[in-house]
Amino acid sequence: MLLRPDPLPAESLESYFIRLADLYGYTPKQLIERFHIILDEVDQKLSGALPGNLWQLNVCHARVSSSLRVECLELLAEKMCKGRLPVLELAVFRSKTRYASQHHSLYWQGLDIPRSFVRKGSIPVCPKCFEEHEKPYVPFYWHLHLVRACHKHKCMLVEQCPDCLQELNYMRTGNLKGCSCGKVYETMPSKEAPEFLWQLADKVQEEKTDHAHSGNLLFNLDDIHQLFGAILWFYSYAAERGNQRSISDDTLPDCIAFFDQWPQSLNALLKEKIETAIMLSDRRFSETPFNSIFGRILIVSRCLPNKDFNSNPILKAIFAYLDACMHSESELSEIGYSLLNGYEAAALLDTYDEQVARLLDEGILPAAKRIKNTAVFDPKRPLFPLKTTFNVWLMRFQSRLSNRHIYLPRW
Numbered sequence: 001m002l003l004r005p006d007p008l009p010a011e012s013l014e015s016y017f018i019r020l021a022d023l024y025g026y027t028p029k030q031l032i033e034r035f036h037i038i039l040d041e042v043d044q045k046l047s048g049a050l051p052g053n054l055w056q057l058n059v060c061h062a063r064v065s066s067s068l069r070v071e072c073l074e075l076l077a078e079k080m081c082k083g084r085l086p087v088l089e090l091a092v093f094r095s096k097t098r099y100a101s102q103h104h105s106l107y108w109q110g111l112d113i114p115r116s117f118v119r120k121g122s123i124p125v126c127p128k129c130f131e132e133h134e135k136p137y138v139p140f141y142w143h144l145h146l147v148r149a150c151h152k153h154k155c156m157l158v159e160q161c162p163d164c165l166q167e168l169n170y171m172r173t174g175n176l177k178g179c180s181c182g183k184v185y186e187t188m189p190s191k192e193a194p195e196f197l198w199q200l201a202d203k204v205q206e207e208k209t210d211h212a213h214s215g216n217l218l219f220n221l222d223d224i225h226q227l228f229g230a231i232l233w234f235y236s237y238a239a240e241r242g243n244q245r246s247i248s249d250d251t252l253p254d255c256i257a258f259f260d261q262w263p264q265s266l267n268a269l270l271k272e273k274i275e276t277a278i279m280l281s282d283r284r285f286s287e288t289p290f291n292s293i294f295g296r297i298l299i300v301s302r303c304l305p306n307k308d309f310n311s312n313p314i315l316k317a318i319f320a321y322l323d324a325c326m327h328s329e330s331e332l333s334e335i336g337y338s339l340l341n342g343y344e345a346a347a348l349l350d351t352y353d354e355q356v357a358r359l360l361d362e363g364i365l366p367a368a369k370r371i372k373n374t375a376v377f378d379p380k381r382p383l384f385p386l387k388t389t390f391n392v393w394l395m396r397f398q399s400r401l402s403n404r405h406i407y408l409p410r411w
């Protein structure tokens with residue numbers, strides 16, 4: 001093959017393959033069959049590692065060995081056309097970055113994106129983009145739950161075919177024209193998008209524009225990973241359980257509104273948790289686990305995806321609020337006696353639970369209860385008073401990037 005299309009801005013790998021197939025008059029399925037023939041000539045093991053469907057082709061979908069998938073795509077990039085195909089440049093990989101300690105992420109063109117932000121069902125489209133572009137294509141951004149509007153046309157992306165009501169997914173239909181029922185994308189009606197949704201799409205695509213939400217934390221973050229981290233944090237900690245914890249047109253307004261009044265909204269949320277604990281508690285705070293008051297706050301807020309205060313505004317605000325409470329004259333100061341478990345103490349000190357066991361052994365980190373010398377350290381056991389642990393952090397564990405001065409005024 002002599003020709004190859006150039007990738008378009010932020011184009012998804014699947015969209016690129018569809019255009020490549022079009023160029024030679026193939027369907028995507030025929031293109032993938034051709035891929036298999038090329039791989040077979042080199043090594044049958046490689047051909048077996050490449051799935052037959054367009055929507056499973058990306059590197060992140062490789063179940064067992066993604067290195068084998070990379071090898072396949074690398075080889076195809078070399079052998080398919082005269083010039084090398086930009087396949088791995090467009091691919092989505094698994095990333096080793098974890099958000100909030102447990103959320104896996106995917107890597108695409110320099111970005112670590114929480115996996116839960118990537119759509120599994122429909123991939124919506126902007127009909128106006130299809131109408132306007134000489135070469136219609138799908139940008140990878142449309143695969144993200146956060147992108148619900150077209151930032152260029154300020155309209156909502158269309159998720160469902162208006163004629164047959166099927167969810168749109170160009171990877172399943174294998175074309176960049178329209179729904180499988182024949183309705184073409186460019187004739188699908190689209191609704192005007194609320195301002196915050198196209199501005200969010202703008203922000204996710206790192207477009208520099210003036211935003212009305214000047215006081216909103218989300219729109220002021222410099223790094224897109226901090227934006228992902230803050231939104232993920234909202235959905236895994238601040239939002240009500242149930243439906244409110246998944247990104248949708250209905251829940252995003254609450255998420256954005258929460259960050260309008262930052263950090264007052266966080267402080268109010270935490271204050272409410274403390275007051276509830278005081279009201280319901282039938283034991284003293286010195287016997288109350290920290291996580292029975294605040295849930296998994298320290299664990300969830302630690303890596304968003306960074307740990308230092310300069311690039312984790314959520315963690316910084318939490319430290320500032322806990323610090324202020326513990327040193328206040330009010331009953332809120334009681335939380336200083338609540339007990340952290342080993343994992344939480346590790347999160348507060350920015351270290352590992354093994355290190356916490358050692359600090360305990362050496363008497364540096366005092367426990368609220370006596371531990372038998374022979375007992376094995378159980379990191380799940382609430383053991384370390386918040387205020388004492390906080391003081392250990394102040395004395396020994398601050399650093400240039402995670403320092404009390406970052407949230408306290410200097411005077």
Ligand SMILES: [Zn+2]
Binds near residue numbers: 126127129130150
């Ligand atoms: Zn558009």
Ligand SMILES: [Zn+2]
Binds near residue numbers: 164179180183
């Ligand atoms: Zn349809």
